Amino acid sequence: MAIRQPDLEQEAFPAKGSPLAARVRLEADPEEGWRLYCSGSWLAERLDAAVATLKQVAGRLRDTRVVWDFSAVSQMDSAGMMLHLHYRRRLEQQGCRQEFLGRSQEQQELEALLLRYLPGERGRRRSIAQRLLAPLAALGRTVLQGLRDWRAFLAFLGENAVVLAQSLLHPLSLRFDAIAKNIEDAGVRALPIITLTSFLIGVVIAYQGAVQLQKFGANIFIVDMIGISVTRELAPLITAIVVAGRTGSSYTAQLGVMKITEEIDAMKVMGFDPQRFLVLPRILALMIALPLMIFFADLVGIFGGMVVAHLHLNLSWSEFIHRLQNVVAVKHFWIGIFKGPFFAWLIAVVGCFRGLQVSRDTESIGYYTTVSVVNSIFLVIACDALFSVVFTELGI
Amino acid sequence: MSSETAAPTEVIRVREVVTRFGDNLVHDRVSLSVRQGEIYGLMGGSGSGKSTLLREMILLLRPQSGSIRVLGKELDRIGRAEAAWLRRQWGVLFQSGALYSSLTVAENVAMKLREYTRLPAAVIDEIVRMKIRMVGLPDHAADLYPAELSGGMVKRASLARALAMDPRLLFLDEPTSGLDPIGAEAFDRLILELRDMLGLTVVMVTHDLDSIWTIVDRFAVLGDHRVIAEGTLEEVIHQPHSIIRQFFWGARGRLRSAHGQ
Ligand SMILES: Nc1ncnc2c1ncn2[C@@H]1O[C@H](COP(=O)(O)OP(=O)(O)O)[C@@H](O)[C@H]1O
Ligand SMILES: [Mg+2]
Numbered sequence: 001m002a003i004r005q006p007d008l009e010q011e012a013f014p015a016k017g018s019p020l021a022a023r024v025r026l027e028a029d030p031e032e033g034w035r036l037y038c039s040g041s042w043l044a045e046r047l048d049a050a051v052a053t054l055k056q057v058a059g060r061l062r063d064t065r066v067v068w069d070f071s072a073v074s075q076m077d078s079a080g081m082m083l084h085l086h087y088r089r090r091l092e093q094q095g096c097r098q099e100f101l102g103r104s105q106e107q108q109e110l111e112a113l114l115l116r117y118l119p120g121e122r123g124r125r126r127s128i129a130q131r132l133l134a135p136l137a138a139l140g141r142t143v144l145q146g147l148r149d150w151r152a153f154l155a156f157l158g159e160n161a162v163v164l165a166q167s168l169l170h171p172l173s174l175r176f177d178a179i180a181k182n183i184e185d186a187g188v189r190a191l192p193i194i195t196l197t198s199f200l201i202g203v204v205i206a207y208q209g210a211v212q213l214q215k216f217g218a219n220i221f222i223v224d225m226i227g228i229s230v231t232r233e234l235a236p237l238i239t240a241i242v243v244a245g246r247t248g249s250s251y252t253a254q255l256g257v258m259k260i261t262e263e264i265d266a267m268k269v270m271g272f273d274p275q276r277f278l279v280l281p282r283i284l285a286l287m288i289a290l291p292l293m294i295f296f297a298d299l300v301g302i303f304g305g306m307v308v309a310h311l312h313l314n315l316s317w318s319e320f321i322h323r324l325q326n327v328v329a330v331k332h333f334w335i336g337i338f339k340g341p342f343f344a345w346l347i348a349v350v351g352c353f354r355g356l357q358v359s360r361d362t363e364s365i366g367y368y369t370t371v372s373v374v375n376s377i378f379l380v381i382a383c384d385a386l387f388s389v390v391f392t393e394l395g396i
Numbered sequence: 397m398s399s400e401t402a403a404p405t406e407v408i409r410v411r412e413v414v415t416r417f418g419d420n421l422v423h424d425r426v427s428l429s430v431r432q433g434e435i436y437g438l439m440g441g442s443g444s445g446k447s448t449l450l451r452e453m454i455l456l457l458r459p460q461s462g463s464i465r466v467l468g469k470e471l472d473r474i475g476r477a478e479a480a481w482l483r484r485q486w487g488v489l490f491q492s493g494a495l496y497s498s499l500t501v502a503e504n505v506a507m508k509l510r511e512y513t514r515l516p517a518a519v520i521d522e523i524v525r526m527k528i529r530m531v532g533l534p535d536h537a538a539d540l541y542p543a544e545l546s547g548g549m550v551k552r553a554s555l556a557r558a559l560a561m562d563p564r565l566l567f568l569d570e571p572t573s574g575l576d577p578i579g580a581e582a583f584d585r586l587i588l589e590l591r592d593m594l595g596l597t598v599v600m601v602t603h604d605l606d607s608i609w610t611i612v613d614r615f616a617v618l619g620d621h622r623v624i625a626e627g628t629l630e631e632v633i634h635q636p637h638s639i640i641r642q643f644f645w646g647a648r649g650r651l652r653s654a655h656g657q
Binding site: 055113 | 484497498509512513514515516518519522523525526527529530535541542543561562593594
């Protein structure tokens with residue numbers, strides 16, 4: 001009993017208003033009450049006009065006789081039948097007596113089939129009190145989620161510390177190949193973007209400074225300014241932010257996908273601790289790579305400043321380097337490098353932690369990657385501020 | 397039911413299709429045809445190009461040469477509007493289910509209805525719940541996420557999604573693989589029942605001998621890059637080709653073939 005077998009040659013694209021679109025017309029019935037003339041093909045994608053009419057007229061029909069006339073309906077699929085059943089139920093609730101005319105054998109079979117599977121009324125809507133309390137419930141859930149995050153993070157750090165301690169006791173158990181590969185991915189491959197950003201930062205700082213210094217005829221101090229600001233603050237911060245966006249996010253995405261594809265579970269059951277095999281190599285690799293990258297960013301940033309000093313302030317290359325050597329204390333450089341491992345640790349730990357938090361749906365990868373980058377950039381900046389205060393108080 | 401009519405309409409016609417990926421020749425002039433209302437099986441060993449052929453029928457892949465005609469449309473000369481129309485005429489059940497993991501089962505099923513129709517939300521909701529029941533899922537499955545479903549439930553949910561718009565054509569890629577024998581049998585029966593109820597034409601990739609025995613009307617066996625046999629079970633099973641002999645008379649097939657039916 002095949003219910004719907006429209007012939008293949010039938011027109012595939014009914015134009016708007018073509019006779020193929022499903023339609024409903026409300027008229028007074030010759031005997032009593034109202035008549036709903038249905039026509040056209042009641043297939044899912046052609047129901048728009050019928051839906052619009054039914055929406056309009058259904059509210060008006062109360063406590064009366066309604067005759068559904070289907071004699072002009074050419075085809076009907078389950079969406080069409082469900083639309084009819086929906087409004088039939090609605091009219092019934094409004095006290096209408098309904099009759100049906102001109103239904104084909106196929107339509108009756110379809111109706112019987114659908115009635116067999118038709119779900120009952122859905123549970124009632126949420127009450128007003130529940131809806132008013134919803135924001136409060138959401139707030140509570142968010143707070144709770146935040147607390148759980150913290151607890152999970154602390155547990156993660158604990159595990160991480162244990163694995164690190166074990167590895168330090170048995171240094172040969174470290175995954176050197178994984179570390180090397182991660183240094184290449186996170187460090188070497190990031191050099192082009194680091195070059196570009198730190199060069200531009202050097203140029204911008206020098207340019208802004210040059211204008212001010214020229215007013216006082218203090219051109220030469222551009223060297224102090226660049227030398228200190230780039231090495232001590234800007235190169236570490238900019239590098240860390242670029243790395244957080246580039247490597248932190250990729251750590252989260254990599255581990256997240258491994259979580260979804262159950263690779264992490266596979267490692268666990270084979271006795272490979274993901275902390276030792278995945279997390280620790282990434283953390284160590286970044287802690288090694290970031291200071292080196294900061295050193296590189298120092299060079300490029302200062303070079304950018306030198307170019308501007310040369311072009312704009314007519315300071316020769318040799319003068320610049322001479323003053324850089326004599327005046328700028330090397331401690332600024334070391335402070336900048338010293339921050340590197342701390343920033344790297346924050347970025348890698350947050351990236352890996354968020355990656356392992358990914359649940360089994362694909363959307364959560366996107367969510368946690370975003371969260372990971374936002375978290376690590378914030379933490380890097382907060383950490384930098386802390387260092388600033390501490391070093392200043394210490395008089396360094 | 398299916399092929400009693402005098403001149404059965406060809407719903408899909410594949411002619412001389414050649415497919416290669418780089419140097420890997422997958423199909424070498426493959427031809428077959430699927431008739432209206434039948435359950436058509438695509439059989440063959442792993443890697444024989446069953447899924448690839450299926451992907452070519454549903455406009456996911458283009459063969460190097462040859463022609464495929466689906467519902468009267470020639471796929472290699474098809475325009476955008478016609479392709480869009482075709483895509484509404486079929487439902488596809490992918491090998492892994494391919495449910496959208498960030499949506500609930502109900503949202504997965506409702507997706508096409510929401511996009512392509514302007515039905516009121518309440519009607520869509522009713523249709524969705526009806527389809528979910530129709531494929532044999534419990535009502536509460538509607539609000540679960542794919543990650544919370546078992547393998548068999550994923551297949552059923554994915555079938556409900558494929559059926560959402562009452563397709564004429566249903567493509568199934570190994571619908572019963574990964575299911576236990578009881579679940580697989582139930583799923584086979586479901587497909588048969590739905591075909592009879594909804595008047596579907598079904599193309600299913602399978603290497604499940606039980607499905608071939610119980611529900612498939614006609615099938616093609618792919619091997620050596622071509623179709624080595626096409627027809628009903630009786631027509632195919634006694635052919636002398638070595639692949640067919642292995643399939644039906646190998647250790648696993650023999651039991652079925654000896655005691656079958
Ligand atoms: N996207 C692709 N790129 C390259 N080769 C492919 C691709 N898809 C399938 N193949 C190759 O085509 C052949 C047939 O694959 P497939 O159709 O998936 O086989 P099966 O019959 O098991 O479903 C295999 O050799 C496979 O390696
Ligand atoms: Mg396959």
